[in-house]
Amino acid sequence: MDVTTLPSISDWFDGVDQWREVLALLPVLVVLELVLSADNAVALAAIARRCRGQERERVALNTGIALALALRIGLILVAQWVLQNPVVQLLAATYLLWLFIDHLRSQSPDQETSDDASAEDSAPASLARVIFLLAFTDLAFSIDSVAAAVAISDQFLLVITGAVIGIVALRFTSALFIRWIAMYPRLETAGFLAVGFVSLRLFIHVLRPELHQPDWFTLVVVTALFSWGLSRRQLISAPGSDHAG
Template structure:
């Protein structure tokens, strides 16, 4: 993302440190949908303590993979297969999320039995997102140290954001769905870039769509949903019981 912003960046000469604020902003913008996906994955563990441990350990592993990606970016960018693999993985996560809701079992039930089942999923998910953010950062600056510093700050921000989203996912009804739709956008963006870079939609369209989805995600709290569901349940129960009561009264014998 933010390709247009990067294109408008002035020539910075030898003072590459001036690029750091741009890279930090880039990482923060790209971390929002990533953070929701990681928070939803961590929620698959049974306890809050395990969720925190999964994020801590998973993002340490993600940082190692991110560094490896930055150091080998010149080689990785030569092969479109990496972006296709990243896109396929993200779209698979989206498919898993939405199809699990149609299962008979409770979709909120823990998806992982142990910490070490969740950690690889967190690390690989961040790596798939990094194919988008790191390749954009490399296009901005060839200074590996600056890109590494931006990536490090991005991981730290991602950890705090994911922690917040774990709590928010319990409060806002549509937030998880909104997050995974944005994950689908990132996956499709990677895929379209491989097929034909000219087909990639303008940045302002992507940003507008993502902000709109987040606005929808934060539009309804669980308490509001619970009240509505309770009212609907009571109305349904009343509609079902009234005919039975009426029939029962008709069958009662008259007393003299």
């Protein structure tokens, strides 16, 4: 989801700066990370599955998420500059749009065959590419959760703590979605449709900030997409469905 999803939360905690009060916000920040990262987790799971092997998936997730954590902390430290710089937000929106379009292209039989051959012929290069894709995909998604977290509190240590806990949870959520993608054939497409929707909302937020995007509409759309994604389960487990955990 994007930065416009939960603006009302900022009002609830406006002016809360005392540590004993701010520490009480840590569960809120963690939940915020998890709620805003559902589509992120599906995208990361789909990217990790390109490794075509349980062990490589695990290595890619562990390394990619570690790199993503470093990038998130850097984003938090320069959050105010990023949020005031529409070019950065446009780049993030463009990247998410590219992910969505790339997923659509990969659905063609010829492209899937090409991807499989590439993964088998050059596994080390593929692993490095997957790691960087995981890290920068999380960075693009992080603009919304970091924006919401910084709006709740200006205590950077607290925000970073919430981000660390959130990204550790994201690691295990992504591993769960790897298994679910194998079980639910629609889930990957639903996740990338959510990615495309997030990209569109971010474009609108940057280019037409005067247009009001209702919070409930985003929640309804994303909930509907994931409900559709989980609506059909494969009766027979596909080979290789035992993935990273």
